[in-house]
Amino acid sequence: MESIARIGRVAHATLGAQAYDALRDLLVAGGLAPGERVSLRMLAERLGTSVMPAREAVSRLVADEALEVLPNRAVRVPVITLATFRELTRVRIAVEGFAAAEAARAVGPDDLAAIRIHDAAFRSEVLAPEPDLERGMRANRDLHFAVYRAAGLPSLVTIIEGLWLRIGPVLNLDLRSSPRRLAEGGAQVHHARLVAALAAGDAEGARAALAADIAGSAGFIETTGRLAP
The missing domain is CATH 1.20.120.530 (GntR ligand-binding domain-like)
Known part of the structure; x- marks a missing residue:
């Protein structure tokens, strides 16, 4: 959770793209561990956006196989075998x-x-x-x-x-x-x-x-x- 806090707030232009870039950078840098869970609301708060840009970013990262959405709508970093x-x-x-x-x-x-x-x-x-x-x-x-x-x-x-x-x-x-x-x-x-x-x-x-x-x-x-x- 501390890693999420460090990514900072994004500007209000192209919020979905900026949220995606911020979360993508965090994952590439190893800022989150396999199995770690985050909520859309918490991501939105940390990014300084509404839930919609955070959801857009998560959807793109799910398509990239970098995140997965659980049945309770929590977002998790996949556990790699x-x-x-x-x-x-x-x-x-x-x-x-x-x-x-x-x-x-x-x-x-x-x-x-x-x-x-x-x-x-x-x-x-x-x-x-x-x-x-x-x-x-x-x-x-x-x-x-x-x-x-x-x-x-x-x-x-x-x-x-x-x-x-x-x-x-x-x-x-x-x-x-x-x-x-x-x-x-x-x-x-x-x-x-x-x-x-x-x-x-x-x-x-x-x-x-x-x-x-x-x-x-x-x-x-x-x-x-x-x-x-």
Whole structure:
């Protein structure tokens, strides 16, 4: 519920679209966990809208398979089964690994500078005595998507966004598992290798670093026992 409070109020123009964007961003960033429930009224209050724009946003996210509506009209983040999680992980490694390789071939100075800024933001939370997990998750998301955008293939970014809509809440189980997980998960090592490969134009190195990052997180999530059988 605290994550919902942080997304802020939206302006009064195109409220449905803005509500959709705000909730979509929250899900992609891992701000909600699988099985977490929210009501339309509560979403509307947090967004500063009437119930109608919140309902419109939820309907679109239900169509995206990012949310589901329960019989009592509560809205829930879907619970992903272990089999589906493994399927999504395999697809992510293939698709996002390809994006990282393409980014290494196409990355420019501005792209690389942005990627390094997000990497530094994530590393700052990793090294902090009391890391802010919300900022850490968002820095992780921002780093990944800065890499994918650097590939110069907008259609590919759209595909990856669809994957993250479904997987983002599950990543919540990784980085939110404990304050120490952020520092001990090894993501910062994979990120460093990814950034170095991008700077060197090493496509296969970038692909391998990205794949290792996804696989490392996925392996830990499976050990939590919180995925549905």
